Amino acid sequence: MQQVAASTAFIGSALPLRRAPSNRAGRLPRASLVCRAQKQDGQTGGKRLVASSAATLDAPVEEGYQSVWTASYDFDNESPELTKSWKKTMKVAVTGAAGQISNHLLFMLASGEVFGRDQPIQLQLLGSERSREALEGVAMELEDSLYPLLREVQLGIDPRQVFEGADWALLIGAKPRGPGMERKDLLDINGQIFAEQGRALNDVASRDCKMLVVGNPCNTNALIGMANAPDLPKRNWHALTRLDENRAKCQLALKSGKFYTSVTNMTIWGNHSTTQVPDFVNAKIGGKRVPAVVKDVQWLKEEFTPKVANRGGALIKKWGRSSAASTAVSIADHLRSLYTPTPPGDCFSTGVYTEGNPYGVDEDLIFSMPCRSDGDGDYEIIDDFVIDDWLQAKIKETEEELLKERDCVGHLIPGATRAVCMITEDTMLPGEA
Amino acid sequence: MQQVAASTAFIGSALPLRRAPSNRAGRLPRASLVCRAQKQDGQTGGKRLVASSAATLDAPVEEGYQSVWTASYDFDNESPELTKSWKKTMKVAVTGAAGQISNHLLFMLASGEVFGRDQPIQLQLLGSERSREALEGVAMELEDSLYPLLREVQLGIDPRQVFEGADWALLIGAKPRGPGMERKDLLDINGQIFAEQGRALNDVASRDCKMLVVGNPCNTNALIGMANAPDLPKRNWHALTRLDENRAKCQLALKSGKFYTSVTNMTIWGNHSTTQVPDFVNAKIGGKRVPAVVKDVQWLKEEFTPKVANRGGALIKKWGRSSAASTAVSIADHLRSLYTPTPPGDCFSTGVYTEGNPYGVDEDLIFSMPCRSDGDGDYEIIDDFVIDDWLQAKIKETEEELLKERDCVGHLIPGATRAVCMITEDTMLPGEA
Numbered sequence: 001m002q003q004v005a006a007s008t009a010f011i012g013s014a015l016p017l018r019r020a021p022s023n024r025a026g027r028l029p030r031a032s033l034v035c036r037a038q039k040q041d042g043q044t045g046g047k048r049l050v051a052s053s054a055a056t057l058d059a060p061v062e063e064g065y066q067s068v069w070t071a072s073y074d075f076d077n078e079s080p081e082l083t084k085s086w087k088k089t090m091k092v093a094v095t096g097a098a099g100q101i102s103n104h105l106l107f108m109l110a111s112g113e114v115f116g117r118d119q120p121i122q123l124q125l126l127g128s129e130r131s132r133e134a135l136e137g138v139a140m141e142l143e144d145s146l147y148p149l150l151r152e153v154q155l156g157i158d159p160r161q162v163f164e165g166a167d168w169a170l171l172i173g174a175k176p177r178g179p180g181m182e183r184k185d186l187l188d189i190n191g192q193i194f195a196e197q198g199r200a201l202n203d204v205a206s207r208d209c210k211m212l213v214v215g216n217p218c219n220t221n222a223l224i225g226m227a228n229a230p231d232l233p234k235r236n237w238h239a240l241t242r243l244d245e246n247r248a249k250c251q252l253a254l255k256s257g258k259f260y261t262s263v264t265n266m267t268i269w270g271n272h273s274t275t276q277v278p279d280f281v282n283a284k285i286g287g288k289r290v291p292a293v294v295k296d297v298q299w300l301k302e303e304f305t306p307k308v309a310n311r312g313g314a315l316i317k318k319w320g321r322s323s324a325a326s327t328a329v330s331i332a333d334h335l336r337s338l339y340t341p342t343p344p345g346d347c348f349s350t351g352v353y354t355e356g357n358p359y360g361v362d363e364d365l366i367f368s369m370p371c372r373s374d375g376d377g378d379y380e381i382i383d384d385f386v387i388d389d390w391l392q393a394k395i396k397e398t399e400e401e402l403l404k405e406r407d408c409v410g411h412l413i414p415g416a417t418r419a420v421c422m423i424t425e426d427t428m429l430p431g432e433a
Numbered sequence: 434m435q436q437v438a439a440s441t442a443f444i445g446s447a448l449p450l451r452r453a454p455s456n457r458a459g460r461l462p463r464a465s466l467v468c469r470a471q472k473q474d475g476q477t478g479g480k481r482l483v484a485s486s487a488a489t490l491d492a493p494v495e496e497g498y499q500s501v502w503t504a505s506y507d508f509d510n511e512s513p514e515l516t517k518s519w520k521k522t523m524k525v526a527v528t529g530a531a532g533q534i535s536n537h538l539l540f541m542l543a544s545g546e547v548f549g550r551d552q553p554i555q556l557q558l559l560g561s562e563r564s565r566e567a568l569e570g571v572a573m574e575l576e577d578s579l580y581p582l583l584r585e586v587q588l589g590i591d592p593r594q595v596f597e598g599a600d601w602a603l604l605i606g607a608k609p610r611g612p613g614m615e616r617k618d619l620l621d622i623n624g625q626i627f628a629e630q631g632r633a634l635n636d637v638a639s640r641d642c643k644m645l646v647v648g649n650p651c652n653t654n655a656l657i658g659m660a661n662a663p664d665l666p667k668r669n670w671h672a673l674t675r676l677d678e679n680r681a682k683c684q685l686a687l688k689s690g691k692f693y694t695s696v697t698n699m700t701i702w703g704n705h706s707t708t709q710v711p712d713f714v715n716a717k718i719g720g721k722r723v724p725a726v727v728k729d730v731q732w733l734k735e736e737f738t739p740k741v742a743n744r745g746g747a748l749i750k751k752w753g754r755s756s757a758a759s760t761a762v763s764i765a766d767h768l769r770s771l772y773t774p775t776p777p778g779d780c781f782s783t784g785v786y787t788e789g790n791p792y793g794v795d796e797d798l799i800f801s802m803p804c805r806s807d808g809d810g811d812y813e814i815i816d817d818f819v820i821d822d823w824l825q826a827k828i829k830e831t832e833e834e835l836l837k838e839r840d841c842v843g844h845l846i847p848g849a850t851r852a853v854c855m856i857t858e859d860t861m862l863p864g865e866a
Contacts, residue, residue: 079692079694079695082692082694098752103758104537104540104758107537107758107762111546113544113546133751133752134751134752136751136752137748137751137752137756138752138758140744140747140748140751140756141748141756141758141759142759143683144676144679144680144683144744144756144759144762144763145679145758145759145762145763146679146682146683146693146694147693148692148693148694243577246577246578246579247577249579250576250577250579253579259512259515259581260579260580260581261512261515261579261581262512311573311577314573315570315573315574318566318567318569318570318573319531319566319567319569319570319571323570323573323574323577325536325537325540325571325574325578326573326574326575326577326578329540329577329578330577330578
């Protein structure tokens with residue numbers, strides 16, 4: 001078996017290619033610099049330049065160099081005993097790859113702790129022209145970390161190229177809200193990004209590509225992406241609510257004075273926003289329903305949810321930046337939950353498409369629900385959660401918010417009836433715009 | 434068994450204590466806010482304030498609040514099957530804990546991937562007054578990541594308090610070189626920090642505490658720390674050269690077109706600086722000596738070493754900040770190497786005290802050498818490396834640099850004969866000052 005241990009590519013826009021200086025080529029006998037044109041689908045007209053990685057990464061990058069740039073190490077496998085149990089390489093595309101969350105996540109992915117020690121991966125990293133050198137820096141650090149499972153790294157700025165063949169797309173990048181920007185402006189500006197990325201995934205990703213949207217507003221961004229990727233399974237879209245779930249478990253553990261691991265069956269319902277519903281009705285502590293353990297109903301109803309929803313804002317206030325590390329941990333948790341059989345009586349939260357959902361939620365939303373998995377990467381919505389009146393009212397509230405968000409992005413959803421954007425209030429998670 | 438799942442403390446200077454508002458106390462029944470005075474050793478007169486964690490971390494911190502601050506969750510263990518195989522909690526002190534390297538490392542430590550899934554740990558984090566809120570942010574993110582093995586987190590700014598009872602001290606924090614600062618100034622300013630930390634470790638750490646110095650100039654900082662900690666075993670001091678080793682392995686893998694894992698017996702000799710000696714004479718690729726595989730002697734002698742030594746600088750140039758993630762990975766690698774039996778015929782690099790070394794290096798330096806471990810946390814220097822003339826000359830060069838560094842810090846080494854500081858050239862690793 002030949003192994004591609006790691007490789008770096010720059011996949012870029014339709015600007016004219018510049019060939020990297022040929023003297024770089026001589027440095028690596030196997031991963032030599034190759035410039036080859038690759039016909040794209042016409043929309044971008046991009047080309048692909050295959051370049052050596054380590055040889056070029058520490059060399060100065062040419063000004064304006066902005067196209068598919070691949071450095072490939074295609075190595076002799078001297079360790080057949082290491083690789084004989086390895087699965088087929090998984091292609092994982094990550095957007096916002098030069099950002100803080102990715103800077104934690106990529107190393108977790110490459111180490112094998114997320115997808116398993118027998119799962120080689122190829123990272124396909126999307127950045128922006130501005131972040132290109134930072135992306136190259138990340139690729140160099142991944143190299144220096146000697147992860148045998150990391151077989152290739154590609155870098156680019158055109159989603160249509162970066163997403164090619166992806167088995168997973170972790171959509172982390174989104175524009176933060178600028179000064180004076182209203183929430184509906186943010187919905188629009190990020191919605192456009194996710195519409196483009198949805199189309200790109202539809203055109204070039206694996207036909208069973210799974211998508212996890214982290215960039216906010218993540219539920220509605222996922223809805224837009226999904227609507228623009230009609231050929232991909234709708235159930236494959238996820239919006240991240242695992243950080244909320246983790247925070248909710250943490251708060252219940254603290255409140256009850258029990259191990260984190262004692263808190264099970266914890267669901268976040270609805271939107272990853274301040275209207276989210278951390279469900280203490282169905283959650284359990286030490287196998288007992290939460291209200292039987294935490295007898296402080298007022299705390300559960302009035303303090304618990306804001307504690308969870310405002311945790312990110314509290315963190316921002318502490319140190320002026322968002323919770324990159326714990327977000328990355330929660331993304332890893334999310335992915336692991338899909339590749340590990342869910343223990344009986346437990347669940348995990350993920351924002352998924354609501355079509356056919358058993359809880360009467362509008363059937364065209366991305367809505368966080370209690371799910372379980374057989375460990376095959378797929379999931380099912382658990383259908384026997386108790387919805388009492390309190391929970392029902394809260395779920396209604398977060399559903400209504402998502403319906404309003406959907407109304408604001410009708411112009412980004414092919415075939416949608418245009419509605420009027422009625423969002424005036426600010427329900428973004430503080431600090432997580 | 435009761436478990437302390439995680440707890441946060443602020444251990445500070447000798448400023449007058451301010452009691453946290455008592456209304457915080459009511460929020461957590463078990464992890465309640467306690468203010469207790471604790472007699473310190475007289476040098477600092479510090480006191481210890483035990484405070485609840487989650488309850489206070491998201492509450493505004495009082496101005497000037499600057500003393501031992503502990504938030505403790507002392508939880509019922511509902512998972513005896515989880516913990517019955519757990520070892521005794523290891524206390525790991527980390528300096529520069531609010532910095533980028535730590536921001537990666539702490540999550541690796543807490544997850545169990547470094548010390549093992551049966552090794553609960555207590556993190557004792559040293560920051561500065563300026564970084565206090567950032568430290569609290571890190572503690573909050575660690576909470577939200579739900580690591581069962583993480584049993585306590587303490588935060589503080591006084592090493593004499595933070596290092597109390599530490600089994601490991603990971604000394605990451607150091608002052609970077611400011612504009613116009615000469616290398617000898619840097620040696621002095623950081624040397625003072627490490628002299629203080631050495632004294633603190635000597636007074637309060639576990640009698641078998643192990644120290645890993647990451648803050649540069651790490652070899653000489655370790656020497657200073659060691660000299661100021663006469664009651665701790667000198668062999669327990671390490672200076673990090675594992676990132677250099679990893680980079681060297683990466684470059685040899687690239688050059689030879691082989692798996693990373695094919696490169697073994699890779700040693701860095703000497704100083705973590707541009708005079709370091711990545712040893713291609715003894716290193717092997719696929720079981721063969723490197724020169725038998727990479728037949729380009731000129732590359733090995735003239736390009737390989739600068740490629741390794743200048744990698745950090747190349748990264749800085751790429752994205753304007755240092756290689757925090759891969760440094761954290763290499764710290765984790767370093768620690769794992771001490772707790773995993775070294776495979777026969779392999780080694781790892783660490784800067785250790787040279788007393789009694791088999792290679793004729795001056796016996797009062799911290800010098801990177803080929804080492805092996807039985808996996809018990811201790812190590813031995815491998816004594817059968819071939820030192821040819823080329824290697825001998827290179828080792829001499831890095832030794833001479835370390836002798837010069839030692840001459841410049843005689844005022845920080847108790848009992849040292851004063852020598853004249855002769856350092857004029859700049860041998861810092863680029864970007865890693």
